[in-house]
Amino acid sequence: MGFVVQVSASVLRGHGIVTACMQSGDKEILADFDRTRSKTLALLKIVPAKLLARKAEGEDATLGELFHHIAATNAGWMARCMQDRGPLPAAYVASKPAISKALSAARKRVLQHFKANGGAAMDVVYEPKRGAKTYRFVGRNRVCYLTQHEVHHRGKIILALRQWGIADIPFMPFDND
Numbered sequence: 001m002g003f004v005v006q007v008s009a010s011v012l013r014g015h016g017i018v019t020a021c022m023q024s025g026d027k028e029i030l031a032d033f034d035r036t037r038s039k040t041l042a043l044l045k046i047v048p049a050k051l052l053a054r055k056a057e058g059e060d061a062t063l064g065e066l067f068h069h070i071a072a073t074n075a076g077w078m079a080r081c082m083q084d085r086g087p088l089p090a091a092y093v094a095s096k097p098a099i100s101k102a103l104s105a106a107r108k109r110v111l112q113h114f115k116a117n118g119g120a121a122m123d124v125v126y127e128p129k130r131g132a133k134t135y136r137f138v139g140r141n142r143v144c145y146l147t148q149h150e151v152h153h154r155g156k157i158i159l160a161l162r163q164w165g166i167a168d169i170p171f172m173p174f175d176n177d
Contacts, residue, residue, distance in 0.1 A: 022119030029122070029140055030114055033147045037107040040070060040154055041100060042170040047161065049096055056160035066157050067099045068092045070150050074106035077142060081126050084113050114143055 044067055052064030061069065072089035079088045086109055090102060114121045122140040129135075158169055 022115070022122070026114075026119050026122045026140055029143050029147075030111060030119075033143050034107065034111060036147050036150050036154075037103065039170055040067070040150060041103055043154060043157065044096060044100055044103070046166070046168065046170065047096070047157075048166075051161070051164065051166075052094060052096065052099070054160075054164070056156070056163060059156065059160065062094075063157060063160060064094050064099060065092055066153050068102055070153050071099070071102035071106040073149055074110055074146055077146060078106075078109055078113060081128055081137060081142065082113060082121065082124075082139070083126075084109070110143065110146065114139060 047063065052067075053062050055062050059066075072092075075087065075089040078084045078086055093099070093102075122138075122143070124139045126137045126139070126142075127134055128137070161169060
């Protein structure tokens with residue numbers, strides 16, 4: 001997969017010195033990502049460890065693998081598309097501490113990358129090529145995608161937990177709490 005990275009003229013000045021100032025909308029996008037990850041970590045905390053090895057009906061992955069997949073997707077996008085020079089996703093380790101560590105590390109990686117230099121990476125255009133097809137992604141769009149992806153998998157996890165009789169599930173509010 002080859003990459004062509006384009007940066008808007010408002011982001012780069014002089015010899016590649018970034019002089020961006022993060023827009024309020026970008027701050028909210030990053031805050032939403034951070035808030036969502038906090039809720040995912042809270043959800044992991046209430047899951048009995050024995051359920052991490054269980055698969056919901058019709059699901060190919062265990063609950064632990066679904067949690068890990070959230071972190072691994074963050075790491076994969078950061079390494080392959082954003083080319084942040086960080087590592088590719090680590091292999092799955094079936095333990096709550098390992099999953100929590102992977103989720104926390106992925107959160108830190110995404111937030112550091114997109115908050116650095118006044119949020120300059122939120123404006124970067126990434127154009128990865130896969131075969132004959134070229135894709136176009138803007139940084140802020142990838143943060144929104146990663147948040148949506150996480151919420152999708154949280155939904156799968158919550159549905160399984162409810163089917164298994166777990167009723168006390170942390171609520172994901174619509175506001176900033």
